[in-house]
Amino acid sequence: MSRRMLHEGPSDGVEVVNLCNGPLTVSILPTRGMGLWKAEYRDIPIGWNSPNRFPVHPRHVNLQSRNGLGWLDGFNELLCRCGLAFNGPPGLDEGAASPIESEVTLHGRIANTAAHHVSASVDDAGAGTISVRGEVDETTLFGPKLRLVSTVSSVAGSNAFTIVDEVTNMGAAEAELQLLYHTNVGRPFLEGDARILCPVREVCPRDARAAEGVDEIERYLPPTSGYAEQAYFFDLLADEQGESLVLLHNAAGDRGLSVHFDRQQLPCFTLWKCTQSEEDGYVTGLEPGTNFPNFKADERRLGRVRQIGPGETYRTTLRIEVHGSADSVSEVADRIRDLQSATEARVHREPTGPFCP
Secondary structure, eight states: OEEEEOOSGGGTTOEEEEEEOSSEEEEEEGGGTTEEEEEEETTEEESOOOSSOSOOOGGGOOTTHHHHTGGGGGOOOSEEEEEESOOSSOEEOTTOSSGGGOEEOTTBSGGGSOOEEEEEEEEOSTTOEEEEEEEEEEEOTTSOEEEEEEEEEEETTOSEEEEEEEEEEOSSSOEEEEEEEEEEEOTTTOSTTOEEEOOEEEEEESSHHHHTTGGGTTBOOSOOTTOOOEEEEEEEOOOTTSEEEEEEEOTTSSOEEEEEEETTTSOEEEEEEEOOOGGGOOEEEEEEESSOSSOHHHHHHTTOSEEEOTTOEEEEEEEEEEEOSHHHHHHHHHHHHHHHTTSOOEEOSSOOTTTOO
């Protein structure tokens, strides 16, 4: 493990912690809510090329600017959390528990909140595991008092890393929780004719724009100037242990990235397709969450805003694997096909409840 501080420009003061297990290196950003900037596995880069070329210190991100879309000014990571008190689009949440929480901005505050008590540890059992842990407080007087304790770990020599998050309500009253893992991937996994595979019970386009591409949800375009984003909401199948997974692989099927998660903890999966030009940010988002990224008031009405009591902790586990060969990709793809084999996917051609408001 190594720690360093970035200097110059909007990155000045951003701390980077590199977790390395041998072939795999993951760059963690304690300054940005324990988000993951990028990773690399056997010379395969993992992440995307954001117009924000380097991590942006939270002091330069005004969440309320750009009509509540200021979060985008710092958006750069392979993985950033959306939450904790709210995520989704900006607006006025008239059902908020506290008046000071009624003005909702894009994707919440946690990704622009610095961590404290950052530490590293090594477990010598078995092949050995290295971990980085940090605490992030999203708290305010007369509002939510939520603490995220995040641990990123990887087994020596492996092609995978795991994120275990524990969100605790530190307040004396019940609190609302929304948490979505905005996992963002570009080349070499994303390209023309790349594919997304997942075991689907139901899928629904977010809006009319997404409905235009409902027949080709699984296929990606090459960089396309003027492309307007599309998003799809999924109800995924899980195995006997409750784990679900999604796989993105390139056109040749010899490079892939899979995201594994507990469907009870993270029951909602959003696919974000943003195959615009390289210069504008060619990327796709694989996004497990406690909710879909609709406006918070709508998600509350649809029963997808979690309630956690005083002192209660909500735990999630997310694992990301990198696949550097056709055999490795095929193994995961076969697992997804096995899960799908007993169930015919239901595809909604238009936005519909209970997925959309």
